[in-house]
Amino acid sequence: MIALDLVYNPVSGSFSPAHLEKLVSALEAEGFAVSPMPTTAEGAQLSGKADLICVHGGDGTLRDVVRTLGEDAGAVPLCVAPSGTINLVARELDYSRKPARFARALRQAWDRGAKSWVEAPLYRLGDMPIVSCLSIGPDSHAVARVSAKLKKRIGRYAYVVAMMQQMREWPRAPMQVRGITTSGEDFACEAEAVIVSNAALYAGPFRLSPEAALHADSVELITVGEGTRLRIMALSFAAMLGLPVERFAKATVRSCKRVEFDRCVTPVQVDGDHMPDCAYAIAPSGLSLRYVV
Numbered sequence: 001m002i003a004l005d006l007v008y009n010p011v012s013g014s015f016s017p018a019h020l021e022k023l024v025s026a027l028e029a030e031g032f033a034v035s036p037m038p039t040t041a042e043g044a045q046l047s048g049k050a051d052l053i054c055v056h057g058g059d060g061t062l063r064d065v066v067r068t069l070g071e072d073a074g075a076v077p078l079c080v081a082p083s084g085t086i087n088l089v090a091r092e093l094d095y096s097r098k099p100a101r102f103a104r105a106l107r108q109a110w111d112r113g114a115k116s117w118v119e120a121p122l123y124r125l126g127d128m129p130i131v132s133c134l135s136i137g138p139d140s141h142a143v144a145r146v147s148a149k150l151k152k153r154i155g156r157y158a159y160v161v162a163m164m165q166q167m168r169e170w171p172r173a174p175m176q177v178r179g180i181t182t183s184g185e186d187f188a189c190e191a192e193a194v195i196v197s198n199a200a201l202y203a204g205p206f207r208l209s210p211e212a213a214l215h216a217d218s219v220e221l222i223t224v225g226e227g228t229r230l231r232i233m234a235l236s237f238a239a240m241l242g243l244p245v246e247r248f249a250k251a252t253v254r255s256c257k258r259v260e261f262d263r264c265v266t267p268v269q270v271d272g273d274h275m276p277d278c279a280y281a282i283a284p285s286g287l288s289l290r291y292v293v
Helices: 017-029 059-072 088-093 099-112 138-145 148-154 157-166 229-241
Strands: 002-008 032-038 052-056 078-080 118-125 128-130 133-136 175-181 186-191 193-197 219-224 251-261 268-270 273-275 281-291
Touching: 002 017, 002 059, 017 032, 017 052, 017 099, 032 099, 052 059, 059 078, 059 088, 059 128, 078 088, 078 281, 133 138, 138 157, 138 193, 138 268, 138 273, 148 157, 175 219, 186 219, 193 229, 219 229
Parallel strands: 002 032, 002 052, 052 078
Antiparallel strands: 118 128, 118 281, 133 193, 133 268, 175 186, 175 251, 193 219, 219 251, 251 281, 268 273
16 A cells, blocks of 8 residues: 545635545555545644645645645655645646546556656745746735635636736835856846746746746746836736747846845745745755656
8 A cells, every 4th residue: 555645725716625525435446555644723733654645725735735744745745635726736737627537547657657757846935945936016915805605616717806906006116136047147126026937837827938848947036117007917918828928028038047136025925825924035946846647
């Protein structure tokens, strides 16, 4: 039997006890010995004995698991059974929401062995893992306004409501950003909106940079010098229509190995969650997560 910790977030956007039950049954039918592990206010809990950790939740729950693993992140392979609000990692890796199909594909991937799995170099903001994305600016201010109750009721549309509310009090706080690109070049710029993608997708099925991917040993840095309402709306529409954000929103896109900010700007959005505190630098951790696909 393959020991599997099934970490689930009972307050995630689309969590269903009935769906969890079906998922456990489907995994057990494929030969996994399942240990359900609910998250708590303190974060993810793990048995310490699992051959495989399955995250039944969104990107925030996945981040909590990686944070709990600490320096052991990458030692235990991961997979994601989608249940959260956005699920950028699960979308990119094409994990099914249907329990039987998910469990069958997972067992087949496990049997193929580690050579077929996806290795994702892990980047951190200070000691905070970034499994999919980060933003600072109007977007992160909107995430900070999201109502947990509304998110539970309407899922991702709670972010739309928060952004509409944000339109009345539009924040514009310039920050100095500097770093090192993947080609080894130093850069520095001023920006009022920053997005960092550690995965291919952002805010759903939208791609801001063609270079963004979980397997890439870099992060994609998208900066907008003037974060006006019109400029951020242009960025959003360009993303939705698959148009170049550099041209239509006057954004700058860089592939980076390191990104630093001149101050601890807040609020910060990491993997869809509001982070009240942050560090100054995004850098590689030296670890790689392994996703069983």
